[in-house]
Amino acid sequence: MIEYSPVTEKIKEAIRQKIGLDSIIDAPEKLAEYASDASKIQYLPELVVCAKSVGDIQALMELANIHRFPVTPRGGGSGLAGGCLPSLGGVVLLTGGLNRIKSIDHKNFIMKVEPGVISQQVREAADAAGLFYPPDPAGMDLSTIGGNAATDAGGPACVKYGTTRDYILGLEAVLPDGRLISTGVQTRKGVVGYDLTNLLVGSEGTLGIITSLTLKLLAKPAATKGMMCVFNDMVAAMNCVAAIMSQGYLPSAIEFLDHKCLALVGEMLPFALPGVKPSILIIEVDGPQSQVTEEIAAICSIAQAEAAIEVIQADNAEERAKIWAVRRQVSLRIHEYAKLYISEDIVVPLSAIAELVDALPFYEQKYGIEVFAFGHAGDGNIHLNITTQDPDKEGLAREGTRDLLELTLRLQGTISGEHGIGIAKARYLSMELSENSIELQRDIKKLFDPNLVLNPGKIFPER
Numbered sequence: 433m434i435e436y437s438p439v440t441e442k443i444k445e446a447i448r449q450k451i452g453l454d455s456i457i458d459a460p461e462k463l464a465e466y467a468s469d470a471s472k473i474q475y476l477p478e479l480v481v482c483a484k485s486v487g488d489i490q491a492l493m494e495l496a497n498i499h500r501f502p503v504t505p506r507g508g509g510s511g512l513a514g515g516c517l518p519s520l521g522g523v524v525l526l527t528g529g530l531n532r533i534k535s536i537d538h539k540n541f542i543m544k545v546e547p548g549v550i551s552q553q554v555r556e557a558a559d560a561a562g563l564f565y566p567p568d569p570a571g572m573d574l575s576t577i578g579g580n581a582a583t584d585a586g587g588p589a590c591v592k593y594g595t596t597r598d599y600i601l602g603l604e605a606v607l608p609d610g611r612l613i614s615t616g617v618q619t620r621k622g623v624v625g626y627d628l629t630n631l632l633v634g635s636e637g638t639l640g641i642i643t644s645l646t647l648k649l650l651a652k653p654a655a656t657k658g659m660m661c662v663f664n665d666m667v668a669a670m671n672c673v674a675a676i677m678s679q680g681y682l683p684s685a686i687e688f689l690d691h692k693c694l695a696l697v698g699e700m701l702p703f704a705l706p707g708v709k710p711s712i713l714i715i716e717v718d719g720p721q722s723q724v725t726e727e728i729a730a731i732c733s734i735a736q737a738e739a740a741i742e743v744i745q746a747d748n749a750e751e752r753a754k755i756w757a758v759r760r761q762v763s764l765r766i767h768e769y770a771k772l773y774i775s776e777d778i779v780v781p782l783s784a785i786a787e788l789v790d791a792l793p794f795y796e797q798k799y800g801i802e803v804f805a806f807g808h809a810g811d812g813n814i815h816l817n818i819t820t821q822d823p824d825k826e827g828l829a830r831e832g833t834r835d836l837l838e839l840t841l842r843l844q845g846t847i848s849g850e851h852g853i854g855i856a857k858a859r860y861l862s863m864e865l866s867e868n869s870i871e872l873q874r875d876i877k878k879l880f881d882p883n884l885v886l887n888p889g890k891i892f893p894e895r
């Protein structure tokens with residue numbers, strides 16, 4: 433274990449001199465605002481620094497190496513794995529002050545942004561320019577584009593458009609020792625040297641602090657239509673997903689909710705819930721108008737052939753918003769319902785989704801937990817919300833979580849599809865990665881950050 437220095441008055445003074453008095457937060461009640469993220473894990477920072485320029489970040493990292501205190505980058509604080517929390521103490525670095533959309537290049541379909549821009553504003557700016565930035569993480573009104581890049585955020589649109597990574601052509605980052613690097617290209621392709629862009633993307637703020645991003649944009653789809661299909665059970669719903677995809681249709685979203693989630697939002701549904709374990713699919717298609725009309729009609733027919741008992745179409749933005757409100761409300765209601773709640777975002781092969789969801793009652797009974805499953809049926813990403821009403825049974829809930837992750841791996845899946853490892857899942861890393869793989873990754877971390885001052889204590893389990 434590395435010994436870090438506490439952030440002493442002398443260090444604070446050095447930071448004040450380099451970065452400025454008004455960039456520093458050290459009042460205890462203000463520090464508490466940065467002690468948690470959406471994971472609800474708690475670690476109080478010793479100091480918070482609000483960067484206003486790349487130079488501020490460089491100066492801070494230089495001081496961190498001289499005095500050996502940890503620095504943890506924080507964007508919107510919407511992460512679900514505790515990645516932006518100072519688990520080994522030190523300074524939390526806010527990137528929200530670097531929040532300019534620097535340029536939009538219509539001819540080349542490129543947008544340049546600073547890391548602190550709220551993700552939704554990136555989408556809106558592209559839209560206002562008649563272009564399209566596809567990644568749509570559900571928390572995009574809270575998260576920053578820098579945080580999305582650091583976690584390689586996904587969302588419903590992944591099934592057709594991929595994750596944040598697929599829209600980052602290049603970036604600039606301050607390395608842990610304070611040097612600034614520029615990676616990647618401004619073009620659609622480029623293979624010069626190792627792909628440092630893709631090493632930094634998804635590295636959860638452990639290899640560098642992203643200070644600028646060059647994003648790839650697409651032409652805006654002319655039309656979008658949606659639908660909600662209701663099935664008697666999950667097997668029927670997943671058979672429908674397989675049929676849609678094997679017939680060559682690629683919706684821009686295929687989300688599912690299991691029967692337990694549906695029970696929480698029953699009054700929002702425009703139909704009575706059928707059967708014992710009903711399940712719904714929310715499907716969206718986008719593209720040229722004529723193609724969308726043809727695709728939605730074809731998907732409707734497929735759903736009916738696959739035993740959908742209700743198919744509700746949403747032709748305009750208002751009707752689509754009502755369908756998505758159901759999906760969004762589920763997360764909130766799970767939070768309200770459960771006294772203790774563990775959020776996992778596993779991915780399994782499409783053919784294994786129904787098997788995994790059908791196995792949940794066994795684990796619920798074995799560990800005295802309730803598991804609510806919803807997520808991205810089109811790419812196998814299942815949000816498992818593992819809950820108990822008895823906070824004293826946290827240990828049992830965690831055992832159940834581990835067992836469910838083991839099942840995921842037996843089904844050839846992965847333990848995190850988009851939320852990242854952070855602190856929350858570091859204990860499970862060796863379940864999926866070999867010792868050699870973890871050692872190599874620790875070596876990469878040391879190469880970037882020999883003094884382990886940038887976001888230490890994340891991803892890798894403590895030795």
Ligand SMILES: Cc1cc2nc3c(=O)[nH]c(=O)nc-3n(C[C@H](O)[C@H](O)[C@H](O)COP(=O)(O)OP(=O)(O)OC[C@H]3O[C@@H](n4cnc5c(N)ncnc54)[C@H](O)[C@@H]3O)c2cc1C
Nearest residue numbers: 507508509510511515570571575576578579585586637642
């Ligand atoms: C309601 C809700 C819905 C969500 N839905 C989704 C979803 O659909 N898909 C999904 O993928 N996630 C989702 N999330 C999780 C979260 O929004 C994402 O992980 C998001 O990318 C985090 O961005 P942030 O700016 O809030 O980052 P933070 O939480 O502040 O930080 C996350 C990680 O990124 C690092 N980081 C932040 N900024 C930088 C930077 N400039 N340079 C280097 N590292 C940096 C931090 O150190 C930390 O490790 C959801 C969260 C909530 C609360």
